[in-house]
Amino acid sequence: METFDRTRAEKIVAHMMEKDEFSRWMGVEILEVNEGYCKISCPIKQEMLNGFSVTHGGIAFSLADSALAFSAATYGRVSLAIENSISFTRKTVTGNKITAESNCLNLTHKTGLFEVKVLDQDNNLVALMKATVYRTSDEFPV
Amino acid sequence: METFDRTRAEKIVAHMMEKDEFSRWMGVEILEVNEGYCKISCPIKQEMLNGFSVTHGGIAFSLADSALAFSAATYGRVSLAIENSISFTRKTVTGNKITAESNCLNLTHKTGLFEVKVLDQDNNLVALMKATVYRTSDEFPV
Amino acid sequence: METFDRTRAEKIVAHMMEKDEFSRWMGVEILEVNEGYCKISCPIKQEMLNGFSVTHGGIAFSLADSALAFSAATYGRVSLAIENSISFTRKTVTGNKITAESNCLNLTHKTGLFEVKVLDQDNNLVALMKATVYRTSDEFPV
Amino acid sequence: METFDRTRAEKIVAHMMEKDEFSRWMGVEILEVNEGYCKISCPIKQEMLNGFSVTHGGIAFSLADSALAFSAATYGRVSLAIENSISFTRKTVTGNKITAESNCLNLTHKTGLFEVKVLDQDNNLVALMKATVYRTSDEFPV
Numbered sequence: 001m002e003t004f005d006r007t008r009a010e011k012i013v014a015h016m017m018e019k020d021e022f023s024r025w026m027g028v029e030i031l032e033v034n035e036g037y038c039k040i041s042c043p044i045k046q047e048m049l050n051g052f053s054v055t056h057g058g059i060a061f062s063l064a065d066s067a068l069a070f071s072a073a074t075y076g077r078v079s080l081a082i083e084n085s086i087s088f089t090r091k092t093v094t095g096n097k098i099t100a101e102s103n104c105l106n107l108t109h110k111t112g113l114f115e116v117k118v119l120d121q122d123n124n125l126v127a128l129m130k131a132t133v134y135r136t137s138d139e140f141p142v
Numbered sequence: 143m144e145t146f147d148r149t150r151a152e153k154i155v156a157h158m159m160e161k162d163e164f165s166r167w168m169g170v171e172i173l174e175v176n177e178g179y180c181k182i183s184c185p186i187k188q189e190m191l192n193g194f195s196v197t198h199g200g201i202a203f204s205l206a207d208s209a210l211a212f213s214a215a216t217y218g219r220v221s222l223a224i225e226n227s228i229s230f231t232r233k234t235v236t237g238n239k240i241t242a243e244s245n246c247l248n249l250t251h252k253t254g255l256f257e258v259k260v261l262d263q264d265n266n267l268v269a270l271m272k273a274t275v276y277r278t279s280d281e282f283p284v
Numbered sequence: 285m286e287t288f289d290r291t292r293a294e295k296i297v298a299h300m301m302e303k304d305e306f307s308r309w310m311g312v313e314i315l316e317v318n319e320g321y322c323k324i325s326c327p328i329k330q331e332m333l334n335g336f337s338v339t340h341g342g343i344a345f346s347l348a349d350s351a352l353a354f355s356a357a358t359y360g361r362v363s364l365a366i367e368n369s370i371s372f373t374r375k376t377v378t379g380n381k382i383t384a385e386s387n388c389l390n391l392t393h394k395t396g397l398f399e400v401k402v403l404d405q406d407n408n409l410v411a412l413m414k415a416t417v418y419r420t421s422d423e424f425p426v
Numbered sequence: 427m428e429t430f431d432r433t434r435a436e437k438i439v440a441h442m443m444e445k446d447e448f449s450r451w452m453g454v455e456i457l458e459v460n461e462g463y464c465k466i467s468c469p470i471k472q473e474m475l476n477g478f479s480v481t482h483g484g485i486a487f488s489l490a491d492s493a494l495a496f497s498a499a500t501y502g503r504v505s506l507a508i509e510n511s512i513s514f515t516r517k518t519v520t521g522n523k524i525t526a527e528s529n530c531l532n533l534t535h536k537t538g539l540f541e542v543k544v545l546d547q548d549n550n551l552v553a554l555m556k557a558t559v560y561r562t563s564d565e566f567p568v
Binding site: 299304305309350 | 441442443444445446447448449451472473474475476477478479482483484485487488489491492495504506507508509510511512513514
């Protein structure tokens with residue numbers, strides 16, 4: 001039985017975030033890291049809008065996907081999303097701020113099931129993601 | 143029974159693309175528009191990478207989601223993705239070019255089912271999306 | 285703004301269940317009905333097993349799908365599942381009892397987003413479903 | 427590089443089917459087995475209907491899930507569905523016959539991505555499934 005090492009988890013996430021150019025482009029801020037858990041946020045900016053002048057669906061997905069990747073990494077092994085299902089429930093626009101909170105619901109030796117909630121600044125549900133990651137045998141060198 | 147108007151469909155997609163700031167940031171190019179169909183592509187650039195130095199999952203999703211939106215719009219009514227499920231099968235890196243091809247598999251008065259294939263420049267499957275859109279009653283003013 | 289009528293919701297669900305031959309074959313028991321909510325259970329019997337002598341994936345799905353249908357019906361209009369995504373986390377076998385609990389997470393005029401948890405008799409997560417229903421304009425004649 | 431052994435694949439599927447009590451209850455018939463591929467069918471009977479007197483969603487799912495399991499088994503290793511996403515496009519009723527055709531779209535050492543089409547007797551699309559399986563290291567003893 002492994003013991004969770006929060007300091008190492010925070011280092012791993014900080015290290016991933018530092019190299020994650022797209023999350024940096026989005027302006028992602030890491031709010032909380034815990035075992036199988038990560039909460040991050042980003043502001044909605046002009047370049048994130050689609051042809052209807054609302055936030056492109058890819059932005060909520062991307063924020064959720066980053067939160068997923070970080071939360072899966074807290075267990076210490078390199079993990080890759082293989083299947084993500086997302087439902088959209090609310091539009092956001094420039095000036096809004098969205099937050100993604102990823103939670104591990106089930107962990108096996110090689111896979112993990114996560115749920116990620118995307119909320120706006122007023123805690124309204126913007127999108128809900130259910131995702132499966134594949135856990136490689138590579139430990140993070142951190 | 144409505145008749146498909148390809149010229150109008152192309153105008154609608156061109157109009158959406160012109161206003162779609164995120165697709166423009168991605169460098170999306172529209173390759174083909176047809177009834178319930180759209181094929182688009184974009185190059186993978188440095189700012190699209192994640193913490194593992196491969197393309198962020200959100201990029202393949204976003205390209206697929208734009209192709210989906212354009213293909214749904216070819217029917218003339220404003221349509222919104224409500225559920226997107228995506229499976230990732232292959233990594234891409236800077237210098238690669240990815241293409242998303244969206245096809246309508248089923249259309250009802252208020253919903254549509256689409257499948258979107260994301261391929262790399264060598265026609266390898268990068269991701270597969272299955273998505274449901276909600277069709278509003280608003281006609282595009284084009 | 286509609287007011288929730290629990291007595292009518294219970295009548296609708298009882299009426300649906302009475303005519304639902306497959307749920308009756310499964311031995312479904314209705315445990316609780318509320319606004320956008322339904323909890324049901326069934327025992328795992330020999331005829332529900334697959335070629336590995338564990339419960340066929342279709343059984344957990346079917347129980348979840350029945351709970352979904354009942355919970356969506358509590359709003360009074362005939363509603364149809366259009367997309368269901370399910371993740372499996374734990375095997376069950378003959379003699380086990382599984383429970384499905386469906387909750388509405390978002391409701392619009394024409395669609396609804398639901399999450400359904402399937403648990404075994406010890407409250408372990410067996411499967412998690414995220415589903416979208418289409419709400420017709422037909423009111424239940426109850 | 428493994429060579430595909432069709433005779434062994436057919437034996438594995440026949441062996442699974444023989445023990446699969448739920449597929450037998452459904453009246454599943456195996457129509458074709460090939461590498462990463464399986465086509466099966468079943469008739470819609472009275473006990474498969476839901477409260478609206480149409481086929482319960484769990485039946486199309488279950489047939490697709492059996493086809494998925496058989497097609498994944500053709501590679502020789504015990505494989506388990508971990509995530510299934512299904513979209514429903516058409517009702518069926520008693521007297522109809524449905525067919526499920528599963529195809530492997532991508533195979534890695536530990537996972538596989540499959541697409542399963544469910545069609546009615548007139549080749550109309552009834553449901554579309556996208557699914558991920560986990561491939562254990564256990565070889566079938568066949």
